[in-house]
Amino acid sequence: xxxxxKGRYAVTAMLDLALHADNGPISLAGISKRQExxxxxLEQLFSKLRQNDLVSSVRGPGGGYRLSRPSEEIFVxxxxxxxxxxxxxxxxxxxxxxxxxxxxxxxxLWCDLSxxxxxxxxxxxxxxxxxxxxxxxxxERLDKxxxxxxxxxxxxxxxTTASLG
Amino acid sequence: xxxxxKGRYAVTAMLDLALHADNGPISLAGISKRQExxxxxLEQLFSKLRQNDLVSSVRGPGGGYRLSRPSEEIFVxxxxxxxxxxxxxxxxxxxxxxxxxxxxxxxxLWCDLSxxxxxxxxxxxxxxxxxxxxxxxxxERLDKxxxxxxxxxxxxxxxTTASLG
DNA sequence: TATATACCCTAGCATTCTACTCAGGTTTAA
DNA sequence: TTAAACCTGAGTAGAATGCTAGGGTATATA
Numbered sequence: 001x002x003x004x005x006k007g008r009y010a011v012t013a014m015l016d017l018a019l020h021a022d023n024g025p026i027s028l029a030g031i032s033k034r035q036e037x038x039x040x041x042l043e044q045l046f047s048k049l050r051q052n053d054l055v056s057s058v059r060g061p062g063g064g065y066r067l068s069r070p071s072e073e074i075f076v077x078x079x080x081x082x083x084x085x086x087x088x089x090x091x092x093x094x095x096x097x098x099x100x101x102x103x104x105x106x107x108x109l110w111c112d113l114s115x116x117x118x119x120x121x122x123x124x125x126x127x128x129x130x131x132x133x134x135x136x137x138x139x140e141r142l143d144k145x146x147x148x149x150x151x152x153x154x155x156x157x158x159x160t161t162a163s164l165g
Numbered sequence: 166x167x168x169x170x171k172g173r174y175a176v177t178a179m180l181d182l183a184l185h186a187d188n189g190p191i192s193l194a195g196i197s198k199r200q201e202x203x204x205x206x207l208e209q210l211f212s213k214l215r216q217n218d219l220v221s222s223v224r225g226p227g228g229g230y231r232l233s234r235p236s237e238e239i240f241v242x243x244x245x246x247x248x249x250x251x252x253x254x255x256x257x258x259x260x261x262x263x264x265x266x267x268x269x270x271x272x273x274l275w276c277d278l279s280x281x282x283x284x285x286x287x288x289x290x291x292x293x294x295x296x297x298x299x300x301x302x303x304x305e306r307l308d309k310x311x312x313x314x315x316x317x318x319x320x321x322x323x324x325t326t327a328s329l330g
Numbered sequence: 331t332a333t334a335t336a337c338c339c340t341a342g343c344a345t346t347c348t349a350c351t352c353a354g355g356t357t358t359a360a
Numbered sequence: 361t362t363a364a365a366c367c368t369g370a371g372t373a374g375a376a377t378g379c380t381a382g383g384g385t386a387t388a389t390a
Contacts, residue, residue, distance in 0.1 A: 004347090004348070004349090005348075005349070006347095006348070006349075009349090038349075038350060038351080040349095040350070040351060040352080041349060041350055041351090044349095044350090058358095059356080059357045059358060060357055060358030060359050060360095061358070061359045061360070062358090062359065062360090063357085063358080063359085
């Protein structure tokens with residue numbers, strides 16, 4: 001079973017995409033700033049998300065990423081699967097060859113657990129997350145932070161330009 | 166979230182203990198043979214299980230380990246916790262300081278998932294595993310294998326002793 | 331009292347994975 | 361033409377896993 005920052009980052013980034021779906025393609029630079037995830041790392045994650053047909057990309061200026069289908073049809077389990085390869089809790093990948101080719105004593109237990117986690121994460125769509133009040137609140141906070149940083153950057157730019165001119 | 170061979174080995178070993186509870190203290194050597202887990206590794210795991218008061222030990226010949234309480238009162242979550250330290254799915258240990266001191270976008274989602282997994286594993290006692298037919302079948306197979314190996318070892322011993330005498 | 335069985339403890343180590351960085355591309359709107 | 365964006369592969373520090381090695385210490389039995 002693997003559920004680490006990798007999978008969490010992927011879900012966070014996809015949720016950011018869903019939250020800003022109305023603003024056209026979303027650049028990784030924007031996600032990077034809002035969610036504080038390294039840009040290069042995001043690029044690697046989105047490479048896998050694209051391979052798994054969860055997002056589509058638009059190249060060139062003004063480009064970015066879009067969800068490849070409505071947020072109602074994208075589930076957390078799919079995202080974690082895409083970057084982590086597996087949310088399987090068994091050691092044998094469910095094959096039952098965990099104790100030297102045969103079934104180990106606790107094989108069935110881990111199968112049950114895997115199913116449990118998978119069912120849970122498969123039942124949660126991006127749309128259902130977007131609808132949550134706690135998530136909306138956090139999202140608004142992050143948007144404001146980003147706007148503030150952008151304003152500061154612009155003001156620095158004006159000063160620099162003025163002193164150069 | 167961590168759920169790897171370490172936690173699986175620990176649960177397997179504890180289940181082995183529960184299955185052979187009637188035979189007095191169980192030696193790690195026996196568990197090592199039946200479950201094919203390295204003896205030294207088992208010693209490390211049992212050190213943690215003992216610290217967490219899940220097993221008690223008997224030293225000297227004929228010694229070994231015993232469950233520290235009835236198998237009805239020992240749950241899988243406790244075992245995984247003992248060796249893995251945490252089955253928490255969040256990055257912040259549940260504190261909500263996951264995005265630079267503040268709450269990240271998906272914090273609540275991972276909290277929910279952690280609760281889900283914990284509830285599941287907390288509901289499964291060693292006794293309920295012992296009662297499962299699929300586990301009984303695997304256990305019988307492993308006991309037979311061990312008995313067979315023991316018989317072979319004894320016969321080798323006789324040959325060696327005979328040739329020496 | 332000697333011996334062997336078993337628990338106990340610490341250190342180290344190869345391998346794997348994570349979470350990046352770096353250094354280059356290529357595409358395309360303006 | 362420029363620059364914003366996507367795209368790709370290689371490399372890397374640090375942490376964790378799953379061990380091994382080599383010492384103990386306690387105690388039942390001969």
